[in-house]
Amino acid sequence: KCRDMEHQLLCCEVETIRRAYQDVNLLNDRVLQTMLKAEENYLPSANYFKCVQKEIVPYMRKIVATWMLEVCEEQKCEEEVFPLAMNYLDRFLSVEPTKKTRLQLLGATCMFLASKMKETIPLTAEKLCIYTDNSIRPSELLQMELLVLNKLKWDLASVTPHDFIEHFLSKLPIHMDTKQILRKHAQTFVALCATDVKFIANPPSMVAAGSVAAAVQGLHLKSLDMMLSSQNLTDFLSQVIKSDPDCLRACQEQIEMLLETSLRQAQQHSISSETKTVEEEVDLSCTPTDVRDVNI
Numbered sequence: 285k286c287r288d289m290e291h292q293l294l295c296c297e298v299e300t301i302r303r304a305y306q307d308v309n310l311l312n313d314r315v316l317q318t319m320l321k322a323e324e325n326y327l328p329s330a331n332y333f334k335c336v337q338k339e340i341v342p343y344m345r346k347i348v349a350t351w352m353l354e355v356c357e358e359q360k361c362e363e364e365v366f367p368l369a370m371n372y373l374d375r376f377l378s379v380e381p382t383k384k385t386r387l388q389l390l391g392a393t394c395m396f397l398a399s400k401m402k403e404t405i406p407l408t409a410e411k412l413c414i415y416t417d418n419s420i421r422p423s424e425l426l427q428m429e430l431l432v433l434n435k436l437k438w439d440l441a442s443v444t445p446h447d448f449i450e451h452f453l454s455k456l457p458i459h460m461d462t463k464q465i466l467r468k469h470a471q472t473f474v475a476l477c478a479t480d481v482k483f484i485a486n487p488p489s490m491v492a493a494g495s496v497a498a499a500v501q502g503l504h505l506k507s508l509d510m511m512l513s514s515q516n517l518t519d520f521l522s523q524v525i526k527s528d529p530d531c532l533r534a535c536q537e538q539i540e541m542l543l544e545t546s547l548r549q550a551q552q553h554s555i556s557s558e559t560k561t562v563e564e565e566v567d568l569s570c571t572p573t574d575v576r577d578v579n580i
Contacts (some may be wrong), residue, residue, distance in 0.1 A: 303365040307341065307410075315451075319448065320489055320526065322514060323489055326439075326442040326443055327486055328375045330484050338379060339384040340382060345387075346481065347375075348391040349365075349479040352366060353366055353383065356534065359407060359411075361407070363471045364446045365399050366395075367445060369391070369397070371478075374437060374484055376394070376435050392420060401440055409422040445477070447492075448489050449467060449474070450467075453466065456512070461560065469499035469502060470499045474545060494539050497514070497532070498543070500501060501536075502540075
């Protein structure tokens with residue numbers, strides 16, 4: 285009888301990804317200061333397009349980054365995976381001249397590594413190859429993985445904007461439910477910044493602070509507490525990250541402009557998609573996330 289009950293309980297269990305509970309002891313100023321010191325070690329070169337790369341230009345990075353973000357979203361990856369993968373990609377391109385034909389292979393490899401670092405069940409090489417419309421083979425990806433690891437000196441524990449978001453949220457006078465919505469918005473802005481070449485030179489703490497400030501502004505939370513007014517919040521966060529308030533304000537404005545542009549493009553894409561004929565829609569790829577070989 286006990287065995288039957290045990291069997292029923294096992295059958296009823298829902299398979300979910302196991303996560304550790306958040307350790308509030310890590311949300312202290314000592315940890316924050318350590319991260320602020322460490323983040324400089326993981327910054328890519330801001331001018332690698334001019335000084336290192338012969339073939340790759342900013343718009344190519346944008347194409348590959350957009351594809352990488354789509355794959356991460358389709359695969360429901362952890363929020364940290366995409367910004368971390370972009371950090372690997374930028375750091376690699378800062379030191380290694382790369383042919384444009386190998387840029388998608390590099391993007392897939394960086395997702396592969398970031399997924400291993402942050403996922404309970406990482407993306408497989410085979411799955412990533414499918415997302416390139418099989419333009420690369422698993423053996424090529426594994427070979428590229430070793431090259432990337434070598435060029436990054438096996439130092440993959442990069443500090444990303446996600447590491448700072450929780451620290452900032454813990455310091456703001458916001459209810460838990462509101463905090464959850466704010467976190468989601470800030471994470472979306474961080475991902476958006478990772479696709480845009482203008483944010484390469486910005487430290488992760490600056491991107492995180494700008495994203496949180498933009499999210500507070502967008503959600504109209506300033507009415508909840510005077511501290512959340514635009515001026516006060518910028519001053520407060522700039523003190524936390526030891527930055528100039530004007531620099532942080534400029535970063536926040538850049539994020540808001542990027543969001544505006546992205547929303548406009550999404551609307552235009554939506555309108556053009558709706559006007560497609562039935563014949564055109566039949567030709568659409570039925571593979572995951574409209575799987576494609578990024579042809580640059």
